[in-house]
Amino acid sequence: MSMITVNPSGKFFESIAGESILDAALRSGIMLKHGCRDGRCGDCRTSLETPISPTAISYPTGLQLQASDLAGETILCCQAQTNQDLVLTAPEVTELDGISIQKLVSRVLNKYLVSSDVVLLKLMLAPGSEFPYRAGQYVDITLPNSVTRSYSMATRHVEDNAIELHIRLKPDGVGTPYIFNELAQRKMVTIEGPYGSFYLRKTQASIILLASGTGFAPIKAIIEQLIEEQKIVNSTTRPVRLYWGGRSAEDLYMSTLCEQWSNDLSWFDYVPVVSEKTENWPGRTGFVHHVIMEDFADLSLYEVYACGAPIVIESARHDLVKERQLLLDSFYSDTFL
Structure with missing residues (x-):
């Protein structure tokens, strides 16, 4: 010891x-x-x-x-x-004081496709369970086949005694094929968490949110937190711009929700980005962090919250700090495979 x-x-x-x-x-x-x-x-x-x-x-x-x-x-x-x-x-990380890691049993409440290879999974907690977490954190889930995987919560807090996860199919894996093909309603799933230091900092800096694929899940939770805080204080929150990138438009599986936020919230802008340009795509194309660099010459007064694959996060961190004056300590990220 x-x-x-x-x-x-x-x-x-x-x-x-x-x-x-x-x-x-x-x-x-x-x-x-x-x-x-x-x-x-x-x-x-x-x-x-x-x-x-x-x-x-x-x-x-x-x-x-x-x-x-x-x-x-x-x-x-x-x-x-x-x-x-x-x-x-x-x-x-004193902002996470009062949040303790727990192991809880849950059951599958609902599961449905939001795109051809992304499923939205809702897990119901046991009655009376308390599971506080900060928007942006994640849980480990252990499936009935004994495989454990990590996924971010996609809502700002537990809603109707359930948590929401966004899961992309990896055909060669052992976790996601089971979730897509065998995990049925009412099956039991063990969750452990919350984990991670990815959450919204309490500052006055303007915010850029960068999501790649299902990295949108914790970003969605953070946006919901900002919306809730605005309602509580009844004032305009700091400016927020979301850049959500994917290979094609289908990868932006909740783009309609983001567009609705952009229409309803004066402080929120949404920029969808695809890397594979098609004739039917009217929006921005390229690497998502390159589009950010096209829009901003100086990020020294901004915070960036980024979630996606390792290559996306590391490229964004390197280029935004080196070429757009973003402070390294103002780049917050959550990396997943």
Whole structure:
């Protein structure tokens, strides 16, 4: 057993053998910044207050690490295990205080196609269940075939005791074919969460939302949060522009909803983007973040919230920071495969 201290808060927690540092922190109610939890996004990479011997940290075989990880100067908390006491320099995500990770049993309430390869899945929680989360977070779901996958909630909070997920079919996978072809109404599904540090920050900056494919799900939840907040305070919220990209128009499976928001909300604009131009497509074409760059010469006063595949997120982060003066700390992302 190892003792992990987190500065500057001074909080500490115990990590047991076989447990990642992030899992140990979350189990202890300490919310460290994190995203995918499988070593891809790098959001949980944390500095060590004092460099340690690399042998004090173990990682799964084959994991791609940065030079600083290999040198024992930083650690990838979601994958790292340790056999000694450590001191991390890591700000906690205090905005998520009061939200605890739970494991709950749910049942399939509804499932229907919103495009040829995207299904909307609603899971009903047990009566009396409390499942608070922040718009933008995600859950792990364990299916009856024992496969576990991660999906973002697509509503701002639990509605009618149910959560909504948007799931794209991956024909060669083992999770989504089961969801599409075998997961029927009333079947039981275990959910665990909420996870992730992707949520709307409370600032006055103008907002750009970037969604790729089913990355629209957490973005939809964030927009619903903004709409709800506007109703509560009865005032205009900060300007928001959504760029939703896909290969074709069919990938923008809730575009009508976005158009309705744009018509109804003075502070909201919607820009649909497709990468495969056709004669019937009247809108913008190309990579979605390139379209953002066409519209903005300087993003230094903006926040960007982006959700999509790794190549989309990394390209957007690199180009918007380097070429459009976006502050790196103002780029918030959720990456999925």
